[in-house]
Amino acid sequence: MSHSLRMAAAAAALVCSSFAGAGTLTIESWRVDDKGLWEDVLLPAFYKAHPGITVKFAPTAPPEYNSALNARLTAGTAGDLVTCRPFDVSLDLYKKGHLDKLNGNPALKNFPESAQVAWQTDDGRDTYCVPMASVIHGFFYNKKVFAELGLNPPVTEADFFNVLDKVKAAGKVAPIAMGTADQWETHQIVYTGIGPNYWKGEEGRKALIAGKKKFTDPEFVKTWDVMGKWANYLPKGYQAQTYGDSQNLFGSGRAAIYPAGSWDISYFEGNSKVEFGAFKPPVAKAGDPCYISDHTDIAMGVNSKSKNKSDAQVFLNWLASKEFADLYTNKVTGFFSLSNHAIDVKNPVAKEMIGWRNQCKSTIRLNAQIMSRGTPSMENEFWNVNSQVMNGKMAPKDAAAQIQNGFAKWYAPAK
Template sequence: MNRSRPLLLAAVISLVLAGCSGGESGGSGGSGPKAAKTELKLYNDKGAWSKYFDEMGALSKQQIGLSMKPVGYTDEPTYQAFIKASFRTDVKPDLFTWTTGGRLVEIVAQKQVAETTALWQEAIKNGDLSTELAEYYTVGGKQYCVPLNAAYWGMFYNKKIFDQHGLQPPKTWDDLIKIADTLKQNDVKAFYHTSVLFSFVWFEQLLAGTDPDLYDRLSTGQAKYTDPGVVQVMEKWKSMIDAGYFTNPGDKTDPGDVLKTGKAAMLSFGTWFNTSMTQRSMKAGSDYGFFVIPNVNAALPKTSMIFESGPLCSLAKAPDPEASTKYLKWWVSSAAQEKWATARGDVSANPKVAIADEAIAEVGKSAGSGEYRLVNRYFEATPPPVLTAALDGFGAFVVKPDGYQKVLADIQVAADEYWSTHKQGG
């Protein structure tokens, strides 16, 4: 991953310079008051969702007289480089997607993102957002951005493969391993994994399902990647790779196609992945299903469930701050969220919105009622410099599992450097 970043950054800088010369809105040229915007551009790292963003743009034009055009990226490093470059140039997005956790704290500290405290207070009062969700958007006692989406992580599975081999969703971790063994005996790869971006998925799942307290301490610098409990998780992960349960991590096939074609019988993703299934005309209940991944440690009082919420943000110096705020207020409303959740077949950050998919709806309901122990997704929970080292390390590990001890040691070097200048414990 590191070798590609200089090239990606160079490409982004070229795009930014080209945009500056092209008269993108938000430039400093001209004089006199600017006319209020009637269309906003939403820059995002979810290029596959363009269809759904387009539908939301049409709905917002109808309901609040303000349309939205998505500008989607599919390469995460390129996208993040572009957004950070916009802080220093005249090419500024009206709206943009980001992540909570350390990356949000980072841009708030740079005073680049607009505060949304008043918006949150009003939405919570109206029942459009929850106080529980607000903590993920709070930095220094103030709120920033609004939820683009909320998602719970579990396992999507190819129901036809399960039916073919007489398999049922597992109740325990041992059940899951028995399923993997059965599939292996029939020359079917049980699980999908990858060496890029989502290389952290199995690390977070195994650690959260083994010792969620250790997971939390690791993310706040109170534990080390070289601690015995973390090493044991890597050894379990290695044993699963060695057993042949996983697909080739270098395979570039889209995960949606992996599940549809049966290259792997199961994929661990957030409920937002349901969109990939509906895009491929796959039907819940007949073509695919979803189950909560059992804990590795059966003695834990609650099943650990990975949770994430992705922000929709506005810059502090947005081209038209009033228009951007108006759009964010509309976005969290029931009218907007009903369309957004239904179109993608996912849960909504708005508690008032009903979910059509029964399995997804049940997970959302159970998670909201406290049945599961919600664990903040590793991507958001881990400080950015440590995350960068971890993504590289896990990406190398899935290709060469024997090197897990060096991988952990290298990540800990980045963690030591970060926590030496930051307060531990959050």
């Protein structure tokens, strides 16, 4: 080989070696609405520190995500990184060997144990996804209406109904912007939002799983009792009112209070001129400790068949960084990083809601872990009985009995 050829070969080898750890990663996700966010904000930030790695965000529409992802994982054509839904859906992927075990992974060091539960085996021994964000439940209130009526955000259950009574007496707007037509809000926002203050959050949730508590116990029945009282303050024809109708009612200034998930912040910021604030679920009585539903929502795992796991780990480390926590929390308003990093939240309503973590104990939606695996489906049962209670068609004690009886049919500790 001539001297010039040897020099060219050496130069080529040097160039190749400089990219030895680089490659392309593909992210599987159901968040089709986040495509612009990833491509315009998040990934450019990642590239600044890791210019040799290319990342493709390839989402699938939410209804098809689970089945399509399963098919690709089975065929060996799925992306390197898998966006993980909480609990059973991702646990099933792990049990099938589709997700890597992440025990001891350095990316997990920045997350408290409570944030990891949604992506762990039932016994807590194995973790398979790095937590990203949660949503928080509470209430939004129309600041103008409250100011005109001389009202303050309620702290206790008695305060809450006192506010509702005054709004109703004034007769200008609906006290609560909510309907029961879609049913899911009665459970995922209301029952699991206000209930933790009665069943003491994780204490009550774990006691149900252990069989030490039943849904017929007073603290669970009490939650249905409070919900039943809401009927007096809901808009006329609320039984036919959808989630979208409720958003429009509050967003147009025709309601004082809106039972909310933090994801609703973005909707009202973009579709309403109403100035609104947030207050946390009222406690039963003055002096009681408070609890919030801080529900684990999204995480990221590694496809066990990925051919680029070194770069996948680099990406997981970045997901666990303060930079990502700040970006995600401030750009995806209403979705809060689950990491231990201190975050300077820009949106005032989001800042109020994330601040509740420092005032109250966090829990997750009551039946998210283990309790919705059997038949009848507890999730579907909750939608049904909760809407019936709010419609005045079912007594709280009967709602409790139906949920408990259904749970006991398939779950031995609940018998």
